[in-house]
Amino acid sequence: MSDVDLIIIGAGPAGMSAAATAARGGLKVLLLDEQGHPGGQIYRNVAKNGTSRSWLGKEYASGARLVEALDNPHISTQFGATVWRLDDGPTVVWSKSGTSQISTARHVLITSGAQERPVPFPGWTLPGVMPAGAAQILMKSAGMLPRDAVLAGSGPLLYLVAAQMIDAGCPPKAVVETQTPRMMLNALPHLPKALLGISTLFKGLGLIRKIKAAGVQRYSNASDFRAHPNEDGTLAFSFQAKGKETHLNCALLLSHQGVIPSTHMTRSAGIAHEWNEAQQAFQPVTDDWGTTDRTGLHVAGDSAGIGGADAAAAAGELAALNILQLCGCLNSDTRNQRAAKARAGLLRARSLRPFLDAAYAPTAETLAPVDETIVCRCEEITAGDVRQSMSEGATGQRQMKTSLRTGMGPCQGRMCDATVRAILCAPRNTATDSIAPPRARAPIKPVTLAELAALSKIQAGAD
Amino acid sequence: MLSTQPEITIIGGGVVGLSVAMGLLSAGHRVHVLDGTDGDARASQGNFGLVWGQGKGWNFEPYARWTSDSLAAWPEFARTLTDLSGIDVALDQSGGFEFFTDADEMDEFAGMLAQQQGHLGNRFSHEILSGDEMRKHMPGIGPDVVGGSFSQLDGHVNPLRFLRALRRAVKTLGGRVTMNATVQAVRPVSGGGFDLKLATGNKTSAEKVVLCAGLGSAKLTADLGFTTAIRPQRGELLITEKLGVRLPFLSSTIRQVDEGGVQIGGTKADVGMDDRETLDVMASLASHAVAVYPALADVRVVRAWGALRVMSPDGYPVYAQSHHHPGAYLVTCHSGVTLAALHASVLADWINGTSTAPNLEAFDESRFTVSTAA
Amino acid sequence: MKVVSRFQPPPESGPKVQFVFEDEQITAPQGISLAAALLAHSGNATRRTSTGAQRTAYCMMGVCFECLVDVDGVPNTQSCMTVVRDGMVVKRQIGLRTIQGGDYV
Numbered sequence: 001m002s003d004v005d006l007i008i009i010g011a012g013p014a015g016m017s018a019a020a021t022a023a024r025g026g027l028k029v030l031l032l033d034e035q036g037h038p039g040g041q042i043y044r045n046v047a048k049n050g051t052s053r054s055w056l057g058k059e060y061a062s063g064a065r066l067v068e069a070l071d072n073p074h075i076s077t078q079f080g081a082t083v084w085r086l087d088d089g090p091t092v093v094w095s096k097s098g099t100s101q102i103s104t105a106r107h108v109l110i111t112s113g114a115q116e117r118p119v120p121f122p123g124w125t126l127p128g129v130m131p132a133g134a135a136q137i138l139m140k141s142a143g144m145l146p147r148d149a150v151l152a153g154s155g156p157l158l159y160l161v162a163a164q165m166i167d168a169g170c171p172p173k174a175v176v177e178t179q180t181p182r183m184m185l186n187a188l189p190h191l192p193k194a195l196l197g198i199s200t201l202f203k204g205l206g207l208i209r210k211i212k213a214a215g216v217q218r219y220s221n222a223s224d225f226r227a228h229p230n231e232d233g234t235l236a237f238s239f240q241a242k243g244k245e246t247h248l249n250c251a252l253l254l255s256h257q258g259v260i261p262s263t264h265m266t267r268s269a270g271i272a273h274e275w276n277e278a279q280q281a282f283q284p285v286t287d288d289w290g291t292t293d294r295t296g297l298h299v300a301g302d303s304a305g306i307g308g309a310d311a312a313a314a315a316g317e318l319a320a321l322n323i324l325q326l327c328g329c330l331n332s333d334t335r336n337q338r339a340a341k342a343r344a345g346l347l348r349a350r351s352l353r354p355f356l357d358a359a360y361a362p363t364a365e366t367l368a369p370v371d372e373t374i375v376c377r378c379e380e381i382t383a384g385d386v387r388q389s390m391s392e393g394a395t396g397q398r399q400m401k402t403s404l405r406t407g408m409g410p411c412q413g414r415m416c417d418a419t420v421r422a423i424l425c426a427p428r429n430t431a432t433d434s435i436a437p438p439r440a441r442a443p444i445k446p447v448t449l450a451e452l453a454a455l456s457k458i459q460a461g462a463d
Numbered sequence: 464m465l466s467t468q469p470e471i472t473i474i475g476g477g478v479v480g481l482s483v484a485m486g487l488l489s490a491g492h493r494v495h496v497l498d499g500t501d502g503d504a505r506a507s508q509g510n511f512g513l514v515w516g517q518g519k520g521w522n523f524e525p526y527a528r529w530t531s532d533s534l535a536a537w538p539e540f541a542r543t544l545t546d547l548s549g550i551d552v553a554l555d556q557s558g559g560f561e562f563f564t565d566a567d568e569m570d571e572f573a574g575m576l577a578q579q580q581g582h583l584g585n586r587f588s589h590e591i592l593s594g595d596e597m598r599k600h601m602p603g604i605g606p607d608v609v610g611g612s613f614s615q616l617d618g619h620v621n622p623l624r625f626l627r628a629l630r631r632a633v634k635t636l637g638g639r640v641t642m643n644a645t646v647q648a649v650r651p652v653s654g655g656g657f658d659l660k661l662a663t664g665n666k667t668s669a670e671k672v673v674l675c676a677g678l679g680s681a682k683l684t685a686d687l688g689f690t691t692a693i694r695p696q697r698g699e700l701l702i703t704e705k706l707g708v709r710l711p712f713l714s715s716t717i718r719q720v721d722e723g724g725v726q727i728g729g730t731k732a733d734v735g736m737d738d739r740e741t742l743d744v745m746a747s748l749a750s751h752a753v754a755v756y757p758a759l760a761d762v763r764v765v766r767a768w769g770a771l772r773v774m775s776p777d778g779y780p781v782y783a784q785s786h787h788h789p790g791a792y793l794v795t796c797h798s799g800v801t802l803a804a805l806h807a808s809v810l811a812d813w814i815n816g817t818s819t820a821p822n823l824e825a826f827d828e829s830r831f832t833v834s835t836a837a
Numbered sequence: 838m839k840v841v842s843r844f845q846p847p848p849e850s851g852p853k854v855q856f857v858f859e860d861e862q863i864t865a866p867q868g869i870s871l872a873a874a875l876l877a878h879s880g881n882a883t884r885r886t887s888t889g890a891q892r893t894a895y896c897m898m899g900v901c902f903e904c905l906v907d908v909d910g911v912p913n914t915q916s917c918m919t920v921v922r923d924g925m926v927v928k929r930q931i932g933l934r935t936i937q938g939g940d941y942v
Contacts, residue, residue, distance in 0.1 A: 034899055036920060041898055048868070087742060102742075115900050127882045127893040128843055134897035141897075142869040144844040144877055170845060233840025233880050251843040251880060262900075270739075377895075378902065380888055392630055393476075395642045396501025402508040403627045405722070410704060410765055410902040410913070436502055441740055445899075446704060446763035449727075452749035453760075455742065603937070704913060705887070707933030723887075723933050758937040763913065 004028045004076075006323055007092050007105040009083050009265065012040020013309045014301025014316035015111035016066040021320035023074035025329050030103060031070065032081040032094055034445075038067045040113050041133065042309045044140045053143060055167035057160075059203070059309075060140070066313065084443035086110075086269040090296040093442075093455075100451050107296050107323045110269075110284075111316060112262045114302035117281075117362060118415050119153060119255040120369045123227030125377055128235045132161045132256035145170040148251035150237055152176040152225065155258045155360040159207040166214045173250055174217040176239060178257070178363045181221070187359035196351035200310075219246065223365060227253055257362040260418060261303045267440035269297055275437075278357040279306055280367065281418065282437040289322035290315060298323065306357075311349035317342040367422035375423070376416040378409020386423045397421060397438040410446055413438055471814075472497060472659065472669035474646050474683065475676035477507035478622075478799040481629035481640075482806035483675055483814075485547075488636035490811040495669070496633060497644040497659070504678045504695065504736060507799065509770025511700065511728050512622030513715060514554065514801050517561060517589065517614045520582065521575040525825035526779050527582040529805065532821075534616050536804035541620070543807075547632035552625040553721035559617030560597075560714040562755045564607045576612055589614040601711045607754040611714075619713055621721050622800060629803075646676070649686040651788040657687075671790040673814065677773045678736070680795055688787030691828040693795055695736055695771035699744040700728035701752075703762045710756065717752055725762065727752045731772075740767040772797050776831050782813065782823040793828070840880035847877055856925035865921050872897060872904040872917035875927070883916070884930040905930045 006022050008015045011033035019031045031038075039046045043063025049056070050064075070077065078096060085093035090108040094101055116131040123129065132151055138144040146165060151158050151172045162172050194201060211218065219241040228236045230249065237248045260281040267273060271292045272285045283305040286292055290300040300319040301312035318339055325335040369375065371384030381404050394400045397407075397420055406420050407413030413420075417438050424435055443452075471487055473480045476498025484494045499505075516534050520527025534556070541554040563569035573591050580587055593610045633640060645662040649672060652658055659667045674680050674687060681693040705723030713719075716729035727748045745767045753760050773795055775781050780796030792814055796802055805821075812820035852867040858875065865874035872894035875883050882891030884905050894904035899918045908914040909926050912934035916927075 034918070085742060093742065115898065116896070125890065125892060127840075127891055128880060130895055130897075134895060137897040138844065138873055138876065142866065142873040142877070143848045144846075144873060147843055147845050149843070233838070251841070377892075380886060380890065389627075392627070392634070393498070393640055393642050394501075398501050398505075398508065402623045403630075405623070408702075408766070410763075410905075411900060412765065414900045441766050441768050442742075442745065443764055443767065446765045448761050448763050449701075449703065449749045449753050450760035452701075452746055452764055453753045454746075456746035456750040705933045706936055707887070708935045761911065762934075762936060 002104045002106050004030045004105050006107050008109045010111035011038040012113045014312035017313040018109055018316035018320040019075050020069035021317045023072040025324040029075045031077045033079050034082045036079050082445050084445050084447050109298045109319050110265050111301045112265045112303040114259040115262050117257045117260045119257045120373045120375050121225035122373050125374050129253045132254040135254050136161050146252050150174045150248050150250040151254045153256040154178045155256050158256045163207040163210045171214050171216050176219045176222045178222050183361050187355050190355035194352045194355040196348050200352050257366045264440045264444040268444050273437045290319035307350050314342040314346035368426045375419040376406040378411050379405045381406050471671045473673045480675035481633050482803040484633045484638050485807040486811035488638050494638040496640040498642050499645040500643055504771045506677050506773055507626050510622050512619045514618045516616050521579040524582040527579050531586050533802045533805045540804035544628050547635045548628035550624050550628035552628050553621040556618030558615040560611050560613050560712050562608050562611040562714050566609045569610050603758050605754050605757045619718050673792040675794045687791040688785045689793045691781050694774050696774045697732040697734050697769050699730045699769045701748050701764045701767050702726050703764050738769040738771050740769050780826050781828050782826040783828040843880045854923040858927045870917050871919040871921045874921045887932050
């Protein structure tokens, strides 16, 4: 007998929307999230911020309605709850305040979201270099505004953070963009389809206009990022733009090259993954409803492939409707009817994605940085070390990991898997899907021996 | 290298294959190692790194002696390896413990060690210690430990750096290693030599073939006229965050890697090719570690994994020459790290058939068929 | 040398908590993460790797493990996943953590 009907892992837009839909349909839901409040990273702290911090924008504030919908007697929530293992059953093992618990459900929906793509370059480990999204988390969760900051990289979030900083009265010192004319050219064929999401497109253009109007210095087609520490702890940031080397001093260097699905949970659960060439990332293989090849395990939202908050909310609703049908609460006709609106929303939200993926593709130097760059921050292993190991015969992520320890630190590869893979693929230029995704193993977040031992049924003896 | 037909082809580029390659290269042979793919079951990438004697061969004297010989040969082997590869494999042979929380299990193990002592005489030494004696020397040992054994001959290496060092050493010695070269079939050619068909569709030929492909050997044994059944046995392991202090002991189930992480393992399960980590075993390994050394309680586990041991029917190594197809050899064992010092030296004499070759008849695969034939 | 915070101070309004960081008394808004409070306090590193490299909070979402500090004697604590509390005693994480009874390397 299961503890609940549905366990949802992650209280971002996909998880919140799925929880509300499932609970309204009569399912008993347990919603788990590692953070202290619902919202995920995109709507982080949204309920507490209320109408304050209006510079975060209307889009952000709109997340509050998803949080409000969690107020349902069928939904129990656990925040500060870190899931570290999924088992057949399905069974979810999660840790809160130093104690692990095992919960079972008829179905498990993974809505673990995304993380920023690691942006390795020489100096990216220095204090003062941060992902732009991390700075945004500080703005949302603590009202802390970046000071003397340069935004560098590519992608819609870079513009959004710049606009939020402008509205909050602390505009960035400069926006250094790596987008090349060729990327925009590659993106143009996707534009007709993107018109379905025209309102989002306009919002994006509005952000760029705002940055221009604020007189923020912009550099385009930038490359060869490097950061050095100055005596006073600020950073000397250098890059190439328009054929010449440019130097900027700043307190904060906020980098961004898009986001990638968080797949430790789905990979550790043994779900099949596929390479998404357009997004340069692995994602779990799912059908239109978010079901996977593992019985009872479903995935929705950015953790199934990057689509953004609106797409995630729609996909969460679809996954929940399907789970309602699998639990016998809906027949398939009703499910399909009730799915129509979410399906249309998902289509609209996703229509812009191919354009964005092509227009703001990660640069080659982000994917496979120069030799001196640290790629594995935990173990302090450089791109040059990775290339050396390749010359000794390592052909895949596992051999790389075992020969160099890349991905063996506490972050478990979250900060280096993508880079190691890109370096492994670089010389071949073809068959980028010939390198399998790295294996993820429990515990997907570290857990103490005592906490693990407390789950023991059998006392181990010496072997 | 200009020659298109290497003299000796080694199937398998793990610890065993590379050690054998190193020995043959040192003996002056040309060697070509064919290694498989990244996703293969690779015991060499999942093991515990023990260079261990306690309990080995307690009821099979030749194995007790062979293990003992390898322990003695390790210091020299490690030096050679570092010279050739530039990698320090962190060999530490300052002694190892077996800890027990169950008195009966401990008595049983003490009996095994007494038999092993009988086989080896003054080449082996061990002590049986009570829990209190252990706690006197190492105050951090937990109250649930009823006692254990200690042998000053036991030790460990960093298993991953060891593998990398072997790969580098083989190249330094002029060996050729081809990756992604999974051998699908071997066909003996009349008049001598072998044709090898690779999974990539390529073909290669060899005068002599040494089969060292671990669990991958199972599907090739019949091609070469071998009869040994090779099976997987899963062991599960935990590794913790790195510690900036050294644990005061090494045991066969708890060892601290030189880099700082604590590895916990020693389980056995016959579950086919399933190398998943399981919650029950993870929890029992954690309880064992905390029982033995309670200060580990708040240390975080960063990863668990299952790895598949390469087991012969009786668990002992097999060194066999094909009677049907001269020039084909089978080398398979579970203790590839412990035995590497011999695989990388005197095993080459055995393959060469020189007069100084060790007598390995006891390890021939005929031992599995004698009883059925009788 | 103390490096000036890379962030403008968080809003003054609302309840506050006090904690100790390396012998310094720090005031922070209630409810924010320890990593945020440390970043608001200074732009310095909050840990050193085993090779001595300086690091501080990076991803702010529990992914990168760069924000590790010692909180009330618990080493390698993710400060971005820890809410700042009154009376906390926080120290930089210098190199690898230790345990009781081990021999120092």
